[in-house]
Amino acid sequence: MLDAAQTTDVQAETLLEVNNIEVIYNHVILVLKGVSLTVPKGGITALLGGNGAGKTTTLKAVSNLLHSERGEVTKGSIRYRGESIHASDPADLVEKGVIQVMEGRHCFEHLTVEENLLTGAYTRKDGNAAIQQDLDLVYNYFPRLKERRRSQAGYTSGGEQQMVAMGRALMSRPETILLDEPSMGLAPQLVEEIFGIVKDLNEKEGVSFLLAEQNTNVALRFAHYGYILESGRVVMDGPAAELRENPDVKEFYLGMSDEGRKSFRDVRSYRRRKRWL
Ligand SMILES: Nc1ncnc2c1ncn2[C@@H]1O[C@H](COP(=O)(O)OP(=O)(O)OP(=O)(O)O)[C@@H](O)[C@H]1O
Numbered sequence: 001m002l003d004a005a006q007t008t009d010v011q012a013e014t015l016l017e018v019n020n021i022e023v024i025y026n027h028v029i030l031v032l033k034g035v036s037l038t039v040p041k042g043g044i045t046a047l048l049g050g051n052g053a054g055k056t057t058t059l060k061a062v063s064n065l066l067h068s069e070r071g072e073v074t075k076g077s078i079r080y081r082g083e084s085i086h087a088s089d090p091a092d093l094v095e096k097g098v099i100q101v102m103e104g105r106h107c108f109e110h111l112t113v114e115e116n117l118l119t120g121a122y123t124r125k126d127g128n129a130a131i132q133q134d135l136d137l138v139y140n141y142f143p144r145l146k147e148r149r150r151s152q153a154g155y156t157s158g159g160e161q162q163m164v165a166m167g168r169a170l171m172s173r174p175e176t177i178l179l180d181e182p183s184m185g186l187a188p189q190l191v192e193e194i195f196g197i198v199k200d201l202n203e204k205e206g207v208s209f210l211l212a213e214q215n216t217n218v219a220l221r222f223a224h225y226g227y228i229l230e231s232g233r234v235v236m237d238g239p240a241a242e243l244r245e246n247p248d249v250k251e252f253y254l255g256m257s258d259e260g261r262k263s264f265r266d267v268r269s270y271r272r273r274k275r276w277l
């Protein structure tokens with residue numbers, strides 16, 4: 001007999017479900033004020049918002065990385081495949097199929113590109129042949145990394161380091177990648193390249209993404225669904241195509257309005273007057 005959970009929602013299985021979470025740093029600083037979001041299987045979900053909106057905090061709440069920052073989830077729940085992951089450490093999460101690629105693309109600078117990638121396979125128990133196969137898969141998606149595989153990671157470019165960080169995550173065979181600000185500090189062409197790879201991984205390998213980005217324009221072109229965070233609250237959410245056409249999003253996040261493109265100065269002065277609520 002089917003239970004209620006099986007009879008509802010047969011098409012888009014929900015992988016990650018963040019329900020009304022509150023996060024406090026240092027016991028007093030309330031940063032997330034009731035954030036809810038879901039990531040369906042096979043989806044690219046964007047978490048958008050400006051500096052300090054709470055994107056990284058949300059990802060770290062999911063992957064249980066807040067303790068080292070004196071942060072704590074004080075309300076709400078976080079579930080993966082219906083199971084609470086509140087107490088799962090990052091290694092448990094990797095086993096469940098969830099991995100975070102941190103903001104600022106941390107690599108082991110003194111290791112080569114390939115050694116960095118292999119560190120991502122440390123939880124694997126399926127032997128060298130399978131690991132080698134996945135290394136080939138990573139090189140297939142990131143041909144630049146193949147070229148640079150013997151180079152010391154610390155001497156590769158910012159874009160290559162972002163690719164190393166993503167490639168290393170792939171080596172754990174994740175079902176869902178929490179990807180924090182992949183576009184940060186990269187030239188537009190490289191940003192396109194990296195988002196193109198995200199799309200390919202999503203479509204061909206079935207990897208789901210929760211993607212934190214300030215770059216609304218790029219993120220909404222590649223994501224299926226978006227949430228906009230401001231000061232620790234979701235102020236708007238919807239299918240990416242709808243958000244792209246939303247006049248407020250156009251004006252405040254894409255720097256455009258119906259009268260055409262506005263200058264950055266105009267947008268800034270509008271920003272000061274803006275009220276979502
Ligand atoms: N360890 C910490 N202790 C205290 N406050 C923190 C800590 N980390 C972040 N914050 C605060 O929490 C808020 C949200 O920060 P967060 O890093 O989640 O934002 P973000 O959306 O990722 O921003 P950015 O786009 O700049 O990366 C900010 O006001 C920030 O100052």
Ligand SMILES: [Mg+2]
Nearest residue numbers: 055056103181
């Ligand atoms: Mg951040």
